[in-house]
Amino acid sequence: MSRFSVVVPAHRVQGYLRECLDSVLDQSFGDLELIVVDDASPDASAAIAAQCAERDPRVQLVRAPAQAGAGPARNIGADRATGTYLLFLDGDDLLLPGALEAIAAALDRADDPDVLLTGHDRVDWWENVRAGGDDLTGDPVAVTVAAWNRVFRRVFWQRHRLTFSDGPYEDVIPVHRATLAAGARVAALDEPCVRWRERRGGSFAKSPGRAHFAVVGRYEELLSAADPAGRERLLPHAAAHLLAVLDDPGRIAPGDRRDFFRAASRLYRTYATAPPAAAGEQALAAASYAAHETQRKRASRRGGVARQLKRQKKKLRARAMRVTYATDLRRPLDPRLAVYGAYWNRGISCNPAAIHAKARELAPHIKGVWVVSSRNKHRVPDGVEYVIEGSRSYWQTMARATYLINNSSFPGGFTKRPGQVYLQTHHGTPLKKMGLDQRRYPAGTHGISFQKVLDHTDQWDLSLSANPHSTEVWERVYPSTSYESLEAGYPRNDVYFTAGESEVVRIREELGVADGRTVLLYAPTHRDYQKGFLPRLDLERFVRALGPSYVVLVRAHYFYGAEAGLRAHPRLIDVTGHARVEDLCLAADALVTDYSSLMFDYACLDRPIVTYAPDWQAYRLARGTYFDLLSGRPGETPGAVATNEGELIELFRGGSWDGEEAAGLRSAFRERFCPYDDGGAAGRVVRRLFLEGQAPRS
Structure with missing residues (x-):
């Protein structure tokens, strides 16, 4: 007898069914049977299920004699089931990675309840992932009425003669009856286990x-x-x-x-x-339907009026800002004022943060002011001056600052004045195509105006470079006669040369890492062709396979928000929201990444770098790269390489992640991409910019 019987009704879902079935069969918890009920589907759904059954003995294909609907099809599957628990999954939905293992653990904790409610998320046809919105801490009756967001003990289901109805809304009656009958034997797992795929058309909900x-x-x-x-x-x-x-x-x-x-x-x-x-x-x-409609329309009108007033206020404010900004542009520049920005106003970080800190030490006469968005102002440390993007103070600061330092761009289309000096620090060494090179890869441009890219480039006076490779790329993809390359190294990397062992110990303690553990930092980058953080790695399986001596820090790309959305595990630590990635690198004994520019910075530490690239070909085709990361050639590959989960686990089990061959590759990679980094980059930049003087363009 299996622990789980997963029942999937199939009718006109040929475009979704294979992924649905794979999401079940690829679960790390494999004690299951998968029952696919072909509801006389006229498309290839039955053939897809038959192929799965041919290759995996856990799959059964049951054919209904005539189309009866999702409810009767589920009933057929439930009658065939032999597992301890029943799960009902629609043929166009997905079981999220690790879901069955999390469900099994939750059932054990709750002493095998009759019903277990589970969380879910939803994804639309644009691949935008949103939370399901259920509060699983309240009354179970209030949870979204669906068969797929709960698990039923099979003997309980049979004892109460629960069946799905024939026709639409077939799950309302059995779902509610089960919840009421279970009473206190209802438990909840408040994490997403199912991904509900919203279809653009062809579903009952859209008809x-x-x-x-x-x-x-x-x-x-x-x-x-x-x-x-x-x-x-x-x-x-x-x-x-x-x-x-x-x-x-x-x-x-x-x-x-x-x-x-x-x-x-x-x-x-x-x-x-x-x-x-x-x-x-x-x-x-x-x-009274009329009263209901009146109330609904009144609420809609109130919302519309409020939105219109907000738009009008925004336009008036913008007009007033333009007038006052024009006045400020006629005032003299402040030779002691520098304005900083990083990552499109997300906070105090990266190269600008390191330059700002060093300027306080070497050039205390320079007043540094940061630009941040209103939603990120809480990230500004005490004692650091800042202005909110778009505010009156922001435009005053942009008009009068002599020095402009950013790793991306300043908001709002500011006017670069004669006498202002703009240092573009960038925020990584380019592996993927950048600037004008992106024109050949339109899938990753997302509407970029390349004319605006060039206009922005023409504002720079200095372009910071971490290595000769970057200098060559920046000068080609950001062509302009306006700026000079400053080959000084990356100030954000200075800490890798100056931090001592006590600093590493402190960081590990703050992260909650026990002594004697080997710490891996898993930091994949974002994909232009992927919405949301969807790691191509079962992190729970990975950390279990490595054993109790390993801890894995998980850092999702900042595009995906402050959390990676991990399931609870004592040796998986979500550090996506950690303020300083440099601290995470110092804490880690090795870096596991794919195409993130973090690999170039981490190479400064001369610690193992493992490349996990399961979709390298797709990434190269979608975004383009400047060299073959997986070639194995010195100077291109930073260490050991894995292209699937099994290979990655074996690298650590066998020790080759830190072997002699990997060390040789790392040395060549470090020599190519870290030649200027020595702990003194911030000092060199500060002296050049604020003390030695940079002749501004007229």
Whole structure:
């Protein structure tokens, strides 16, 4: 008997089914049976399932004699199941990596409950991933009504003779009945286990019509059979569900809205025994569709008026800013004022932060002011002056500062004045194509205006370079006669040469790393062709395979927010939101990355670098690269290489991640890409910019 029976109904899902089934079969927890029920699908769904069954004995393909719908198809699968627990997954959805292992652990912690609620997320056809939105700490009845966001103990399912209904909204009755019957034996796993894929068309949820009236009938059947306590508990959530269906234009057509409301209101008033509490209940209790529509339109108008006022205020403010900025541009420059920015106003970091810190030491007469966005102002340390992008203070500072230092660009289209000196520090050594070279790879440009790129380049006076490779690339892809290359090394890397052992110990303690552990920093970069942080590595399986002596720090790219969304594991630490990546590098005994420019900085430490590149070909084709990272040639490959999860695990188990061959590659890589880094880069930049003087362009 398997621990899990996963039942998948299949009808017209040929474009999604293979990925769905693979998401189950590739789970790290493999004690399962997968039952695919072909609901007489006219497309290739059955053939796809048959192929999976041919290669994996855990898969069964069951063919329904005629199309009956998702509910009866699930019932067929449940009848065939032999597992301890039942999971129902739709053929166009996905089971997220590690989900079954997390579910199994949650079931063990809860002493094998009858029902386990699980979290989910959703992804649209543009691959935008959003949270599911359920609060699993409250009443289980309030959780999204679906078969796929909960797990049922099979003997419990059979004992209560639970079945899915025939027709639309087939899961309303069995899902709610199971929740009520389980009582205190309902547990929750508050992390996403299923990815609900929203389809652009072809699904019931995107097909308006009177078939959606069936949801009223489902609640009628459910409430009529429930005891008084069950009705009282169900009714508020039934009202909310019915009004959500009503207000969804993908379900209820305008001409049917009045009839649907009347049916929902009649149902509510039939079973209500207490005064309505929530707004939805009050609307249905009033039994007036006109009043409901008036209230809905009034709320919509209020929102529209508020948005319009906000837009008008923004336009007036922008106009006023332009007028005052024009006045400030006629005032003299302040020779002691420098303005700093990093990563599009995300906070105090990277090369500008190292230059700012060194300037306080070597050039204290220079006042440094940072530009940050309003949502990132909390990241500014005490004692550091800053202005909010777009504010009056921002435009005053940009108009009067003599020195401009940034690793990306300043917001708002500022005017570069004669006498101002602009240092572009950049924020990495280029592996991927940059600047004008990106024109050959339109998939990664996302609407970049290359004319604006050139206009921005023409503002630079100095372009900081970490190595000869960078100098060559920057001068070609950012062509301009306006700037001079400053080959001084990266100031942010100075700490790798100046930090002592006590500093490393302190950082590890702050991260919660126990003594004697080997620390790996896993820091993949973002993909232009991928939305959200979707590591191509089962991190839990990886850390388990390495054993208790390893700890893995996980750093998602800053494009993906402050957290990587990891499942809880004592030897996996999410450090995405950590303020200083340099601290993480100091704490790590080795770096595991793919195409991140962090590899070039980490090489300064002369510690192992492992390249994990499962999609190298796709990355090269989509974005383009300046050399072959996987070639194995000295100066191109920084160390050991793995292209799949098994190879990566074997590198660490076998020791080749830190072997002689890897060390030789690392030495050549370091020689090529770290020739200027020696701990004194920030000092060289500060002296050149603030003390020796940089002749500004006229």
